[in-house]
Structure formats: C-alpha cells, structure tokens
Amino acid sequence: xxxxxxxxxxxxxxxxxxxxKSAAAxxxxxxRERYGDAHQFAEVWQALAQALEHSEETEDFLEYRxxxxxxxxxxxxxxxxxxxxxxxxxPALRSSLTDQSRPVLQGFLIHYLSSKGVSSVAxxxxxxGEEAGDHAPPEDGFMVLNETLxxxxxxxxxxxxxxxxxLKTVVNFLEDVVRNFEEMKESDSKDxxxxxxxxxx
Numbered sequence: 001x002x003x004x005x006x007x008x009x010x011x012x013x014x015x016x017x018x019x020x021k022s023a024a025a026x027x028x029x030x031x032r033e034r035y036g037d038a039h040q041f042a043e044v045w046q047a048l049a050q051a052l053e054h055s056e057e058t059e060d061f062l063e064y065r066x067x068x069x070x071x072x073x074x075x076x077x078x079x080x081x082x083x084x085x086x087x088x089x090x091p092a093l094r095s096s097l098t099d100q101s102r103p104v105l106q107g108f109l110i111h112y113l114s115s116k117g118v119s120s121v122a123x124x125x126x127x128x129g130e131e132a133g134d135h136a137p138p139e140d141g142f143m144v145l146n147e148t149l150x151x152x153x154x155x156x157x158x159x160x161x162x163x164x165x166x167l168k169t170v171v172n173f174l175e176d177v178v179r180n181f182e183e184m185k186e187s188d189s190k191d192x193x194x195x196x197x198x199x200x201x
Contacts, residue, residue: 003040007047010074016058016066020073023048027077032084041081042092048077049096053104075112078105079141082148082174087155090166097173106173110181113142114188142181149174 009022026044035041052074056067085093097105152171155161 003044007043010051011047016063016070020070023073023077027080032086038088041089045081045092046096048074052108053101071108072112075109079144083144090170094166094169097169106177109177113181
C-alpha cells in the first residue's frame with residue numbers, strides 16, 4: 001500500500017516538493033526483497049520513469065523552481081532501482097524504454113550525471129536541505145550505473161538469459177547513456193582546454 005501511494009504521489013501530486021520527498025522515500029529500501037514481487041517493483045519503476053519523463057510539466061509557474069531538484073531525485077531513485085533489479089524485473093524496465101520515452105530518459109540521466117548536484121539555494125534552481133531529499137552526488141550515480149551495467153552484461157553470458165530481449169534492451173540503453181555521457185565529458189574537456197589556451201596567449 002505504501003509503495004502504491006508513493007508511486008501515485010510521485011506522478012500526480014501538483015506540489016513538486018512533495019514529489020521530491022516521495023521519490024526519496026521510494027529509493028530508501030536497500031535490498032531488492034524490500035520492493036516486493038516483480039509487479040510491485042514494476043509499479044515503482046514505471047512511476048519514477050513516468051515522473052521523470054514529465055518532470056517539467058506543471059500548470060503552476062512557482063513549481064518550476066523545483067524542477068532540477070525533482071529530476072535529480074528521480075534520476076537517483078531510478079539508478080538505485082537499476083542497481084537492485086533482477087531478471088524478473090527486466091520486462092518492466094524494457095517496457096518503459098519505448099521509442100518515444102527512451103531518448104527523454106536518456107537525456108535526463110546524462111544531464112544528472114554531468115551536473116554538479118542540486119543548488120542548495122531554495123527558490124533558485126533547487127530545494128535546500130531536507131526538502132531536496134537525501135541522494136548521492138552524480139559522480140556516485142555514474143559509479144552505480146557502471147556497476148549495474150557490468151552486472152547485467154555478465155548475465156548476457158548466462159545460457160538462461162543470453163537470449164533475453166528484455167536484458168539486451170536494458171543493457172543497450174545503459175551503454176548508450178554511458179557512451180554519450182563520456183563523449184560529452186570529453187567534448188567539455190576539450191572546450192575547457194581550448195578556452196584556457198586562448199586565455200593564456
């Protein structure tokens with residue numbers, strides 16, 4: 001009941017600060033077992049993915065100031081669930097990676113990983129203190145993402161799972177996120193070096 005209520009709030013509540021706290025609560029369980037069966041896990045995952053996909057949609061202009069904090073918390077929660085997912089959970093993950101949703105989710109995850117964290121100034125870009133939720137910094141998120149990708153790629157070598165289209169789709173999605181993030185970092189590094197070189201001439 002608690003997971004269902006939080007899943008509803010994170011996608012439907014008009015108050016973004018409440019959504020942030022709900023997303024934070026959904027990322028608290030430290031083991032896969034605490035999320036219940038595959039159906040319950042799927043409900044949580046799909047709610048978080050849907051919330052992220054529509055995280056900039058609001059009729060209240062005042063809520064826009066919390067968009068960055070909401071996206072960060074949702075990305076953290078999704079990466080947390082990915083780190084815990086088991087083979088039975090993969091169909092739900094794959095179902096959220098449609099042609100329309102996949103690039104949106106990928107873009108938000110890459111932006112989260114490349115960010116310096118959420119602003120601590122309430123009313124500007126983020127939410128201060130406990131209202132922002134307690135989530136790991138983006139650099140830790142990249143480590144979690146890499147560890148998850150390594151684990152799932154290892155499952156592709158298992159006879160029972162090597163033909164799983166669900167697993168292949170999820171692995172391919174994560175590989176795209178990692179590759180695009182690293183390409184963006186390399187591009188930013190080159191731009192910074194070029195700017196520094198020009199400034200010293």
